[in-house]
Amino acid sequence: MTFLVDLPVWAAIPVCLLLLSGSALTLAGAIGLVRFQSFYERLHAPTLCTSGGVLLIALSSMIAFGVLQNRWIVHEVLIVVFMIVTTPVTLMLLGQSALYRDRAEKSAEVPRKTETAKADPGIDISGNDI
């Protein structure tokens, strides 16, 4: 905490606002993870953490270090780009495997592959094959 107090006021206010809003978004995503009922609803909640939280907190640290140390900001940019690229991949793969498991158990929650789609593979009206 020794260096942050040297921050001028015009830079301190956006840094604080970005930090607080980013962590609030993260908390909102995690609360959604607890409160939603089914898995497919829960799958949407952590994206608030990954997009909103990571983006805003990395932006605030960029401002802080850019003003104070004139450091070339590469770590934060790397983290943000990496999170934006990887989150859709992981969550889509996880949703796909959950769908596969539910279908293997013949669960009533997920839509089944219809017979017509099986008979005529050219036209897939179900729109939900794996």
Place this chain on the structure above:
Amino acid sequence: MTELLIIWSVLVSQIMIALAMVCALYRVAKGPRAQDRILGLDTVYITAMLLLLTFGIRTANVLYFEAALTIALLGFVSTIAFAKFLMRGEVIE
């Protein structure tokens, strides 16, 4: 005035991120199924990374940012491996 503002906002944001981590750990512990636990574990990774970022802002140490980058990489790989395991029953075919 500025000191107080910065000290308190960093502290409050760290507390909020720690609460988010507790929520994700609750989902890991409770389940009810394997995919829910994996989703919770992924969120734990992300919140740990955010906590390291706030520590880095607080102490002005570049080392924290490199640790955060490593956690992001390993979390991505482990979640992919878990999802693959759920789908196929093995990770490397």
